[in-house]
Amino acid sequence: MKLLITGTAGFIGSHLVEHLLETTDDVSIVSLDALEYSGNKINLASISGGIESDRHHFVHGSICDLKLVEEIVADGIDGVINLAAHTHVDRAHYYPELFIKNNIEGVLNLLRAVEKKPNCRFLQISTDEVYGAVTPDNLCNEQASLNPGNFYAASKASADLYISAAINTDRLDAVIVRGANNFGPRQFPEKMIPFFTHRILTDKNIPLYGDGLQLRDWLYVKDFCRAIWTVFRSGKSGEIYNAGAGNHLTNLSMSHKIIDLLSAERSRISHVADRPGHDFCYAISRKKIGQLGWEPETDFDQALSETVRWYQSNSAWMKTIMAQNSDKTEEECFFERHYRERR
Ligand SMILES: NC(=O)c1ccc[n+]([C@@H]2O[C@H](COP(=O)([O-])OP(=O)(O)OC[C@H]3O[C@@H](n4cnc5c(N)ncnc54)[C@H](O)[C@@H]3O)[C@@H](O)[C@H]2O)c1
CATH class of the missing domain: 3.90.25.10 (UDP-galactose 4-epimerase, domain 1)
Structure with a gap:
């Protein structure tokens, strides 16, 4: 299976590439990253085989480049996992247009490319922030209304809505995973x-x-990568899955x-x-993804x-x-x- 994974020179993307190369032997990966302020090839340098190997090819480019994205997907891609995004709430406050461009328009490009490729599954990485502030005793399930409280969350919620619309109108095979606050090595130091x-x-x-x-609910990045792969392999088409840690x-x-x-x-x-x-608080239920067999495994304090x-x-x-x-x-x-x- 050949996957396009975007945003791989960033924090979670680099861990996902590492996880897949370590735990599968039939997956090859085309990495696409624009090397924006939080992306650096150094994050991929330590993974087995390095940046270029027989199972991993890195492309420097943007999901905002429709032609590039269409060319890559048309070249034998079986699935796309999108992590490329601008991700910092404070930056979104100063530069909201960058978030519209990268987090919404970029996703639309990926949807257009996937739409032309039969049997190509699309998985979007979204966030618990799309539900807005909640109380910790009131865990959001996937049906909770979207109520983003900042421009970053609004851009992610918008992308989720476009994906839902594409599922409805174009019958795309797409799934969404909404993760809690990740932590682990190689996270950009504005977090x-x-x-x-x-x-x-x-x-x-x-x-x-x-x-x-x-x-905040803290989820170890390696647990999140397992969640992403669980949903990619076993998630029901058209569904959304929350991945919370309960920490x-x-x-x-x-x-x-x-x-x-x-x-x-x-x-x-x-x-x-x-x-x-x-x-004040983000809190999501992991009941639905639990039915696919995923649970966080890491001891929080040790991680x-x-x-x-x-x-x-x-x-x-x-x-x-x-x-x-x-x-x-x-x-x-x-x-x-x-x-x-x-x-
Ligand atoms: N970090 C968290 O706690 C968390 C939690 C839930 C969901 N997410 C989501 O996970 C994804 C990855 O987050 P992260 O923390 O690893 O972020 P990050 O900022 O570390 O990495 C983002 C990567 O995307 C790249 N990128 C940005 N715009 C691009 C574009 N137009 N084309 C190609 N590449 C582009 C950057 O260069 C960078 O390498 C994001 O979609 C984010 O919304 C993050």
Whole structure:
């Protein structure tokens, strides 16, 4: 089976390629990534066989390029898994048009390409954020209404709606997986765990939004990759599957855990002005995907400890990734500026 997987030079995409190359022997992969600010081929360098092997071919390009996408899919692709996206809520607030282009128009291109290729399954990676803020005792199932509370979530929810429409009108074989907050090695350091770890390791304070009492459900990336592959193989066509972990933690508690793992002082937390419209809690039920046989397997505290250690012992990776995001110097990265302005 030959798959097109997009967004593979990013965090989850690189783990998915690794997972499939390690756990299957009949899957070959064409990787497509535009190498945007969060994508770097270094994320694929450590996987078995490296970036190019008999089972893995990397293409530098965008899902916004319809001709390219159609050419790749027409060349014997049996399935497409789309992870390519702009993913950061704060960036979406400043640059919403980029999210419309990459997260909605790009998905439409993939749908157009898949539509022309018989028997080609399409799997979209979506997020628990499309349901908007909920209470932790009220887990969303897949029928819950979409109520995105920020421009990133709105772009992902829009893509999901286009996919549902394509299933209805074009009879596409498509499935959607909505994942909780992922964590693990190789995550771009504007996201909480690598960002806070890096700040502590470089003797800086960690900027925590508001009172830090927002709740997130933390899913280890390797568990999410198993969920994606489970749905790709066994998910019913036209269906949506939530993949939650049930590891709810406030951002404040997560900060304490990271600080404790690095033996730093809790006084390193510096509360900054809250994100506008910051959703209080995301919470999804995993009952439906459980019927396909998927459960998270990883012990949360152990995975978190290993993740923090990974960032601690991969300073060269961190330096490379930080440098690529910088217009000028590491200190002038988007998120450094962003948090400085909130103090
Ligand atoms: N990280 C999470 O917690 C989480 C949770 C649920 C769902 N998701 C979804 O999973 C997917 C991957 O997220 P991630 O955390 O790995 O993000 P990431 O930012 O680490 O990676 C995204 C990748 O997509 C690439 N990309 C962006 N626009 C592109 C385009 N137009 N064409 C081709 N490549 C493009 C980037 O270069 C990057 O390599 C996204 O769709 C995201 O919405 C993420």
